[in-house]
Every structure is written in structure tokens, then in C-alpha cells.
Amino acid sequence: MTLSAQPIVEVRDVKKYFRVPRGTLRAVDGVSFSIERGETLGLVGESGCGKSTTGRVVLNLIPATAGTILFNGEDVTNSVDRRKRREMQIIFQDPYSSLDPRKTVGKIIEEPLVIQGIPRRERASLVKEIMADVGLSADYYTRFPHELDGGRRQRVGIARALILKPKFVVCDEPVSALDVSIQAQILNLLQDLGEQMGLTYLFISHNLSVVKHLSRRVAVMYLGKIVELAETNELFKNPLHPYTRALLAAVPIPKYRPGKPKMVLSGDVPSPIDPKPGCRFAPRCPEATEVCSSEDPLLRDAGAGHLVSCHLVR
């Protein structure tokens, strides 16, 4: 399948500000990206950088402060049309808090069908079908979530998200709450189902290896802004932004290679409340110059679709 010219999701200069007692928290501050049909876009960054908020704003789980979100070329910013919800779904991080403890697995997976008004007689077979697809035995139908282990719970969450056959799914750290031994199973399941059902993923994670495994392109976020966006291989081979380089250097490598100095960041992430002008990364950047703390760098194409927002990249 060739990728169609029109992206399925287009996010243009989206902002999400929260008013807090100490000022304005700029959780997402002018983020733009587009995702083509059938591709997986990875969104990485450390905790608190606004990646989960971005995912929720795209789905309109929380309203955007500014900006536009297009789905299939249609403006869906802050619209709550129930039919469009069928096409866009989310898989949550914590399979413990994302399932209603009072409902059986069958009822949880069936809920989307009830909400969307699918007739009762069709529901049972659809639920059984999707349970088989995500690798849950039919025995679990009458079980409660607390009887399942983390991996199976996450399969229930995936079944609930996919039963309506959506086109676009936001995966919000879907494996980071799971045991390492189960992570690979769930990632492979997501990948297989993605191919079978022709899904488009926005895959949010703080784990670079997970994102590398799944994504065609990767966006790196820092303090509410995308600092770099490129094809996965290009980004990992040729990171241009100092923050991306620091992130990659922080990935543990199984082989010990002496002599290669690691780039270690010092200091903490500055507060996203009323940030100072200039590059958000400047206070921690080892290569920062004068211009960095006065002028906000723009996200520019550094060649062949490799976008980076840094004054030092020419």
C-alpha cells in the first residue's frame, strides 16, 4: 500500500495552557506534526514534557487552547461528535486504573459498542472476535480486571480501543507499566494488529528503544515543544539537536565501550510555568550560545525531511 498524499492526522500549532496559581503552565506550546495513513509516529520525551497532554488534545479528551487538529482533512478541533470517536481511540498507560474495577472483562470490551448503539445481538460475537484477536481466551469474559495480570489487562484495554475498528489510535505509554518480559508481547501484538487493521498510531513513550522498534518517524519533545522530528533511522544515526543527542546517550548499551565520553545533562528540567524567552533547552544545553537564550529557534527542515529546532544547526 502506498501512503496517500493526505495525512490522516494533522496537528497545526496546537497549544494547551493550564492556569495554575503561580502563572500559566504551558504544557503544549505550539506543536505541529502530521501522521500519514498507516504509519506510526513515535513521540518521545521525559516525563512532564507534554507528550501525554499532546495525545489527549489530539483526541479532544482535553480541549486545545489554540491551534487546529485535522482528521482526514476535516477540522475536529474541540468537536465532540460521537461518530468521529469511533475512528480515534486511545490505549492507556496504566492497565490497572484504565479498567473499571466493577465491570467484567466482557462488559468493559462491550462498552464501546453500547455507546455507539450497536444492536445487542451483534455485540457478543464482536466481543468474542476481538478477544481472540488480542489473544484473550474466552474464559476471561466473566472475569473481573483484578483477577488478571498486567499483560492481560492491557490486552483488555487494547480490545476495548480496537473493537470499533478505529483508524487512528493514540498509544499513551502502553507498555511502561508492564513487566519487561510482557512488554515485548504487547508491542508485537500492537504491531500485528496495526498491520492487520491498517491502523495509524501515535505512539507516546519515554523509552527510546520501544519507539525505535515500532515507529517509522520519531518526534522528540522537550518542555511542550517538538525539538526534532525525523525518520527513525535518520534520527538515531544522525541526531542533530543537543537534547536528542543527550537522550540517545542516556540509553543503556549492553556493550561497554570505554573511551567514548557520554553526554550527561546536568540540572533539572526548568518549570513549564511562564517559561523564559529563548530556546527552552538553553539553560541545560552544553553548546548554548548567546542567541539561544534570547531567540526562540524555529522547527526547520535540515534536509530530507529531518526537522530540528536549534540555532546551532545550519
Place this chain on the structure above:
Amino acid sequence: MTSSTAISYRSKDTELRKAIRRFARRKVAVIGAALVLVFVAIALAAPLLITQDPNDQNLAEILKPPGKEHFLGTDELGRDIWSRVIYGARVSLIIGIASVLVAIVVGVPLGAIAGYYGGWIDEIMMRVLDVLLAFPGVLLTIVLVVILGPSLQNVIISVAVYSVPGFARLARGEALGLRNAEFIEASQALGAPGWWVIATHVIPNIISPVIVMGTLSVGNNILTAASMGFLGMGVPPDVPEWGAMLSNGRKYLLVAPHAATIPGLAILLLVLGLNLFGDGLRDILDPKMRE
């Protein structure tokens, strides 16, 4: 795999059995439950237990002490106190349970709506309830009974009105804690309307503390209704209501102490039982209270 065998038991009844076992370990709670059960049994079997019509007057035999003919003696109109106390159990339990049910049906959805939506809806609803709470409880119920007129139904309504704010506040607090839960967000992501989320996710998840508070409120509401009866503002005088019986007997406390003591003891035992039972329920239903 071991994990699949470990979870292959039927959990619903084991959960229930576990809860019953936890409850049974608390002797005081079991005593409370037994007291409540005894009163419920008395109320249900009242027509079989009485020795004469509770409203039959015999002016030749007023204020008789407990004896052979009148098991617990007679009151100032010669009515059999045993029969009246038995029927009083019915009246009190009906008032207590019905008023709590009405208060739950009204208060819990209101509180859940306020807590789930927050913002100005919450603000308006809670201020209105604050006004209700600002009145002393008994005063509020008396005013309502005076407006509505004295009847069993109106006593139930006015006691219910007075307990609505408590349930609404409880439900609001719990809903506030739930509104950011991911399973609520999941439902919203599916396009579920607010009423659906409240009815299928919020309310089922706050029902445990509501049951606990409901049990404790039954006792409290019985006391309130009895206080109103004592003040002569409750049910009509022919209804054998414990509070009214206590009040009538009080005038003859020196000559016939049993006339006031027996209905008083009945109130004490039933309310005590309900409170002990409610505390036990809280211990097993509220995970935050578990040691």
C-alpha cells in the same frame, strides 16, 4: 502457566465469602447485625407476635406494670405496650429505611453530577445544599412536617430531605476523586455522554461508602423521627411510634416508669445495632479503613 491456574477460581463468591469472613471476625459488628436482624424479624412478624390490637384502649387498666396479662404493662390509655412496641418496630424501620432510600436516590445522583462536572454546576449545587445543612436537622424536619401535615409519609419525606445533603456531599467527594480516573477517560474517549459515564462508571464505584453511610443513617433517621415524635410533631397519635410513646410515658415516669423506659430501650437497641452493623460494614467495604 501458573498464572492462569491461579486465577481459574470463581471469584465472585470467594470475594463475598472473604468479606463475610472479615465481617464475622468483628464480634461487635456481628452483635449489631444480630440486633438489627431481630428487629427486622419482629417487624415482619408483628401480627403474629402481638397479644392484642396495639390501639385497643382499656381505661380500666391504665399504666399497669408488666405482668401476666400485659407482658410489658399498659400505657396511660390502657393500651398494651408489648403490642405497641412490636408495631413500633415496623414504623421505625419503615421511616428509617424509606427515608434513607429516598435520600440516596436523590442525593447520590446530585452529588455525582456535581463532582463529575465540577465548575459552576458543582458550585451552585453545593451552595444550595450548604443552605440546607445550615438549618439544625430536627428544626428543618419539624418545619417540613408542619408545612406538609403530620402523616407517616410526610415524616419520611422530611427526614429524607434532611439527610439528602449528607449523601450528596459523600457522592460528590467520591466522584471528584474518580473523574480523572483513566477508565472514566476511556469512556469519554468512546464518545460516551456525561449521564452515561455517571450512571455506569461513577455511581457503581461509589456505592460501597454509600451503603455504609446508608446503614448508619437508618439509625440516625430513626432517632430524628423519634425526636419529632417526642416533640409531638411526628406521625399522628394513633400510630405506635416509639418517640411519641416515650414522650407520653414521660409524664408518668414516677408512677409507671415502664411506660417510658420500654420504648426508650427499643430505640436504644435498634439504633445501637444499626450503628455497630454500619461500622462493621465500613470496615469490610472501605479499603481505606482496613488495617
